Amino acid sequence: MALESQTDVSTLTATQQSVRAQRHVLLTLSRVWAWVFLIALIVFFSLSVSITSEGDVNFLTLRNSQNILIAITPVLLMGLGQTFVIIAGGIDLSVGWVMGLSSVISALLARDLVARGIDPTPAIFLAFAGGIAASGMVGLINGLIIARLKVPPFIVTLGVSFIVRGVALLFSGGQTVAGLPTQLRDFGNESLLYWVGGGANQLHFLRRPEVTGEQLRALDRILGWPVVITAIVVAIAIFLLHKTQFGRHTYAIGGNKEAALRAGVPVDRHTILLYVMSAVTAGIAGLLHSARFSGGSPTAGDPLLLGSIAAVVIGGVSLFGGVGQISGTVIGALIIAVLQTGLVMLGVEAFWQFIVVGSVVILAVLIDQSRDLIIGRAES
Amino acid sequence: MEPVLSLRNILKRFGGLTAVKHVNLDIFPGEVVGLVGDNGAGKSTLIKCVSGVYHPDEGEIQFMGQTMAFSKPIDARRVGIETIYQDLALAPNLNISANIFMGREAKRRYFGGLIKTLDEEKMLSESRRVIDSLDIRLPNFGAQIDKLSGGQRQAVAIARAVYWNARLMIMDEPTNNLGVPEQRKVLDLIRKLRESGVPVILISHTLPDVFAVTDRIVVMHRGHKVAEKQTAQTDSQTVVEYMVGARSDVRAD
Numbered sequence: 001m002a003l004e005s006q007t008d009v010s011t012l013t014a015t016q017q018s019v020r021a022q023r024h025v026l027l028t029l030s031r032v033w034a035w036v037f038l039i040a041l042i043v044f045f046s047l048s049v050s051i052t053s054e055g056d057v058n059f060l061t062l063r064n065s066q067n068i069l070i071a072i073t074p075v076l077l078m079g080l081g082q083t084f085v086i087i088a089g090g091i092d093l094s095v096g097w098v099m100g101l102s103s104v105i106s107a108l109l110a111r112d113l114v115a116r117g118i119d120p121t122p123a124i125f126l127a128f129a130g131g132i133a134a135s136g137m138v139g140l141i142n143g144l145i146i147a148r149l150k151v152p153p154f155i156v157t158l159g160v161s162f163i164v165r166g167v168a169l170l171f172s173g174g175q176t177v178a179g180l181p182t183q184l185r186d187f188g189n190e191s192l193l194y195w196v197g198g199g200a201n202q203l204h205f206l207r208r209p210e211v212t213g214e215q216l217r218a219l220d221r222i223l224g225w226p227v228v229i230t231a232i233v234v235a236i237a238i239f240l241l242h243k244t245q246f247g248r249h250t251y252a253i254g255g256n257k258e259a260a261l262r263a264g265v266p267v268d269r270h271t272i273l274l275y276v277m278s279a280v281t282a283g284i285a286g287l288l289h290s291a292r293f294s295g296g297s298p299t300a301g302d303p304l305l306l307g308s309i310a311a312v313v314i315g316g317v318s319l320f321g322g323v324g325q326i327s328g329t330v331i332g333a334l335i336i337a338v339l340q341t342g343l344v345m346l347g348v349e350a351f352w353q354f355i356v357v358g359s360v361v362i363l364a365v366l367i368d369q370s371r372d373l374i375i376g377r378a379e380s
Numbered sequence: 381m382e383p384v385l386s387l388r389n390i391l392k393r394f395g396g397l398t399a400v401k402h403v404n405l406d407i408f409p410g411e412v413v414g415l416v417g418d419n420g421a422g423k424s425t426l427i428k429c430v431s432g433v434y435h436p437d438e439g440e441i442q443f444m445g446q447t448m449a450f451s452k453p454i455d456a457r458r459v460g461i462e463t464i465y466q467d468l469a470l471a472p473n474l475n476i477s478a479n480i481f482m483g484r485e486a487k488r489r490y491f492g493g494l495i496k497t498l499d500e501e502k503m504l505s506e507s508r509r510v511i512d513s514l515d516i517r518l519p520n521f522g523a524q525i526d527k528l529s530g531g532q533r534q535a536v537a538i539a540r541a542v543y544w545n546a547r548l549m550i551m552d553e554p555t556n557n558l559g560v561p562e563q564r565k566v567l568d569l570i571r572k573l574r575e576s577g578v579p580v581i582l583i584s585h586t587l588p589d590v591f592a593v594t595d596r597i598v599v600m601h602r603g604h605k606v607a608e609k610q611t612a613q614t615d616s617q618t619v620v621e622y623m624v625g626a627r628s629d630v631r632a633d
């Protein structure tokens with residue numbers, strides 16, 4: 001009798017243990033799924049691209065990886081500021097047109113300052129400062145209305161988005177601002193490292209090697225300046241969000257604003273700062289756009305707004321606030337870029353990108369919700 | 381003995397509604413005072429005036445002999461008035477030590493204070509110290525608040541107040557939504573606070589709890605303070621009569 005009940009207990013614990021182990025695996029998977037998904041995508045595209053092209057085209061090349069990194073910079077930059085705002089329980093719909101405004105202002109300043117005889121390098125610095133200042137002003141307006149007048153962020157940033165759109169189009173006359181100094185284009189298109197392939201196999205640091213013909217075609221730019229700048233902003237964002245009081249307060253406000261207020265968190269000031277930050281990261285994206293395309297485009301950011309929010313959501317930031325990480329947003333942006341590039345290389349009609357990205361957004365949220373379910377079960 | 385807190389003629393209006401009407405109240409060191417009354421009697425409003433959430437329209441608040449004018453809750457906390465709210469003032473997405481230090485995070489300084497980072501180790505060890513000193517048992521110290529039970533959350537809120545050297549503790553229905561063992565635990569914590577000399581104002585609808593831990597009971601009815609009794613010299617029948625307005629020691633105006 002006693003022996004029997006003992007066996008019972010041990011089988012029970014064995015099943016319990018296996019359930020617990022399964023749950024543990026599920027939970028870990030749901031936490032790291034974005035990484036797994038990203039790697040799976042890269043593997044999938046590497047294989048399928050070379051198979052469908054019968055070995056002519058490779059997905060996993062140095063050049064392609066650099067193209068992807070360059071392509072994500074504006075989306076990621078907007079997503080970084082957005083990550084802070086959303087974790088604090090807000091949303092910033094104005095960043096798309098802020099990017100356009102910053103692109104236009106910086107381009108106009110660069111063009112006109114050089115035309116007035118100022119040296120290109122200081123002119124470009126002033127132009128960048130102007131673009132950032134204009135963006136910061138927009139963020140300040142967002143923040144002030146949201147924090148002081150208690151209007152919901154969705155409404156405020158939607159309204160401000162239209163206003164900024166009008167302002168950017170007025171400043172630019174509705175056209176791309178052209179005639180910029182060549183130094184600006186160099187900044188947007190040159191890089192930290194250069195690799196001359198095709199047999200020569202040389203690595204150059206900071207200075208583009210003088211190459212022509214066949215070698216020029218084999219020249220790869222590694223870590224273009226836009227990528228380097230974005231990486232620096234990512235590092236600052238990680239530090240701010242995860243290591244400082246500023247970051248802690250961001251989470252506290254998103255978790256329970258009333259509690260944060262009562263605990264002495266300067267909620268209004270913090271909220272204003274968050275919207276300024278969000279606008280400034282979008283502003284940086286605008287500057288980089290002017291530099292890369294050697295033109296100030298008012299409409300540069302508008303198509304990227306929803307992509308940046310999608311990156312944030314895929315990265316696991318909850319729109320209810322309080323939850324999320326910078327690394328998530330980086331992965332989210334990478335997933336979108338890899339998907340888009342990969343589908344193009346597979347020769348899939350471009351419109352399919354939207355369908356796929358949209359499905360991934362919904363999938364991401366479903367996985368995050370199922371994690372709560374798993375944890376909930378683990379508790380009971 | 382000098383009162384720790386002395387309220388003189390406090391009046392608070394919300395538009396046309398007067399939620400608190402000319403209330404006087406003294407709280408002395410080391411005593412637990414129960415504040416009871418029906419729903420909407422004005423209990424929460426009165427204590428929110430003390431904790432800096434509201435500014436009274438009339439009257440005077442004296443704390444440790446000084447006249448106070450709080451414009452924000454943090455002003456009240458700075459002088460040592462800690463409040464455990466009816467609606468818990470914790471961030472559910474943060475862990476225990478982050479909540480204990482919320483708004484007053486410990487920081488490490490680098491480059492002469494140019495760069496400051498969170499001092500997680502210090503916050504963690506200090507939180508552990510205060511939680512242990514209160515005999516609170518928590519399963520997993522790194523847990524987020526929303527993974528804790530109601531009683532454990534209440535304990536964290538109390539630990540936070542104790543850590544920041546509360547000189548007056550206000551608790552607005554701290555045993556709300558708690559199981560019986562957890563209610564006991566909170567009552568034990570209140571007794572501990574009294575032993576350490578910290579006076580407590582306890583708002584509760586659970587009269588047995590109020591009778592179990594308080595030294596004095598103050599009853600409010602429709603914004604008035606209608607009774608003030610030594611707990612040992614009254615009973616719940618009498619208190620209920622005051623609560624429903626069947627008895628009153630003040631004339632209504």
Ligand SMILES: Nc1ncnc2c1ncn2[C@@H]1O[C@H](COP(=O)(O)OP(=O)(O)OP(=O)(O)O)[C@@H](O)[C@H]1O
Pocket residue numbers: 394397399417418419420421422423424425426
């Ligand atoms: N912020 C506010 N704005 C307007 N009216 C309010 C506000 N807060 C409280 N009141 C009103 O003031 C009165 C007193 O409310 P209060 O919350 O102080 O009651 P209470 O005694 O704490 O009740 P309960 O036991 O239900 O918590 C009620 O009539 C309430 O509706």
Ligand SMILES: [Mg+2]
Pocket residue numbers: 423424425466552
């Ligand atoms: Mg109340």
